[in-house]
Amino acid sequence: MRPLFHLAVPDDWVAAQATGRYERSTRGASLADVGFVHCSWMHQVDEVAAAVFADWDGELLLLQIDASRVGAPVREEDLAGVGERFPHVYGPLPVEAVERVRRMVRVDGAWRLQ
Template sequence: MATIFHLALASDWAAAQQTGEYAVSTRGRTLAEEGFIHASRGDQWPGVRAAFYADVDEPLLLLRIDTDLLDVPVVDEPAAPGAAETFPHIYGPLPTTAVVRVLPLSPAGRPAAAATAPSPAPSTSTSTSTSTSTFAAVYFREMFANAGLILLVLAVGFAGILLGVALGGEAGPGIGGITGTALGLALATLLYRRRAKRGSP
């Protein structure tokens, strides 16, 4: 996944969510007027913000775009003829589904405290490492939580067998095991649903 960024006025983004497409090139210019949508890499958007959006009064957003979700070309081009630095330009409307995160910006141009800022480094290795470690943490947390629920079912089922043995009778252990397993499954299901409702293990 290649990630690029675009600075958007909150009102423009709200309008795009109604239509499913964002078609503003840059501040005061549409895609139709400019021919492409201006975008930035992770190390470029703060400079663009300072140069072109420092005096914006209305809420400003940073759109994080996954280029793999675009169905239009993205071309690295100089910002001006003869300039050495290139910027990604999106040659077509931006589907709202390609925007994987929307970060509100504070007046200073940094993402607001409620949002996590993307790494400004040009290399994607840091962000990839962070994403991988976050995924791994969630994966192992879920795996151990589910293993715990399975152990709970087995423990309650085994307790049912022991209770059946204690009560005696030929069918006691079988009935106790079935009853214990059913009780364990019901308890595990309840715990699983409560954990899912909270949104975390």
């Protein structure tokens, strides 16, 4: 399976490293609130960053996730009814499933990988 990607606020990632489990769904919502961790495929990352973090002034991280190491169901769904399917992890994300963490920065108003 190809890698999953998740945009994370650095403080949330630091907290996950302390517990071994990442339990944020998306900005401002937890796994407990939503029932899954929002993820995307690589080609969807820029669009998600622009939509969810348009007004975010802080640092942003992109977690690259090895789906085979997640240990929870991963479903590709179009829950918003927009004609595009996104992967969702239905359980906490083990820190050891994250194979790479990259910083994202704003360039001319858009989020870009650094």
